[in-house]
Amino acid sequence: MPDPSFYAAVESRRTIRDFLPEPVPREVLDRCLDAALLAPSSSNLQPWEFVIIRDPEARAAANAACLDQLPARTAPLLIAQVSHRDTWRRNRDEILRIFESRGPLRKSHGSYYRKIIPLVYRTGPFGVLGPLKRAFSRIASLFKPTPNLMARSDVRVMAHKSTALAAATFMLALRAEGFDTCPMEGFDPWRAKALLGLPRGAEVSMFLAVGRRSEKGVWWDRALMPRDWTVREI
Ligand SMILES: Cc1cc2nc3c(=O)[nH]c(=O)nc-3n(C[C@H](O)[C@H](O)[C@H](O)COP(=O)(O)O)c2cc1C
Structure with missing residues (x-):
């Protein structure tokens, strides 16, 4: 109901x-x-x-x-x-801290927050990496489903x-x-x-x-x- x-x-x-x-x-x-x-x-x-x-x-x-x-x-x-x-970096660290305080971190969880998150959100000083990441994602997407590795915008x-x-x-x-x-x-x-x-x-x-x-x-x-x-x- x-x-x-x-x-x-x-x-x-x-x-x-x-x-x-x-x-x-x-x-x-x-x-x-x-x-x-x-x-x-x-x-x-x-x-x-x-x-x-x-x-x-x-x-x-x-x-x-x-x-x-x-x-x-x-x-x-x-x-x-x-x-x-x-704030993604600080908040990512806090998520890891919370989960780790509850016991061993699941491997997939650890690698998601330690590897994937920085890959997606890090854009380098003044966002210089952003356009390169975006272009890479766009081209890769022509061949297989690809997440947007983000630019600062x-x-x-x-x-x-x-x-x-x-x-x-x-x-x-x-x-x-x-x-x-x-x-x-x-x-x-x-x-x-x-x-x-x-x-x-x-x-x-x-x-x-x-x-x-x-x-x-x-x-x-x-x-x-x-x-x-x-x-x-x-
Ligand atoms: C992101 C956003 C920004 C808005 N900005 C204003 C605003 O600056 N001034 C205002 O009077 N109403 C603002 N509104 C209200 C909308 O005009 C209102 O939600 C819409 O007309 C639909 O009416 P309802 O919320 O009563 O259903 C805003 C609504 C949203 C979601």
Whole structure:
């Protein structure tokens, strides 16, 4: 039997652009973060970071970076969802450490994280290896199925994909708790990056305004594409 509470959260989630001032309780936020951190990620490398913006000055600057959009201005809580292109090595080491602390590492697991992961994600200084790796993969693919040995831009896409899944999980968890969100891609990426002190390989994937919807929170009825534009079978 399907779980109706899952569908209730999915169907009642809307982008909310006007929030009540009611704060989001810490325990609600923590539960939703815990849920979001269970999201799937490429090779389990969890390239994300949630930055909860509490400091009033930082919040004012973040609102401005979000182009003073109404959801940023009215939400009691603003979170930057950051995607990291360069944390794969650190996170790979942590995965190995966790598994090794539980007992002998399976050989396939060890070689995947020690050999395959660096082969795929390492792009060399200034990303110089990337175009060569990509060209090699493209040519090899003419002869047999070959994974993309990534260039720096591919690693960036990988990080954003997984980060967006964590954001989606977080948004649905908040809805299950009776709270609402507005994901925002409409922001100044340079100001946002400087404000959060992000390293070169990190970017804000999106901001998330979080709170309880006001009566004026939903601006439009849903408008879905025809199903045969968005789903097909071959
Ligand atoms: C990655 C992403 C970026 C978005 N950026 C903005 C934004 O900057 N401002 C905004 O008001 N809505 C933003 N939205 C919300 C979309 O406009 C909204 O999801 C869409 O219109 C569908 O409406 P619904 O979420 O209520 O179903 C964004 C959504 C996503 C997924």
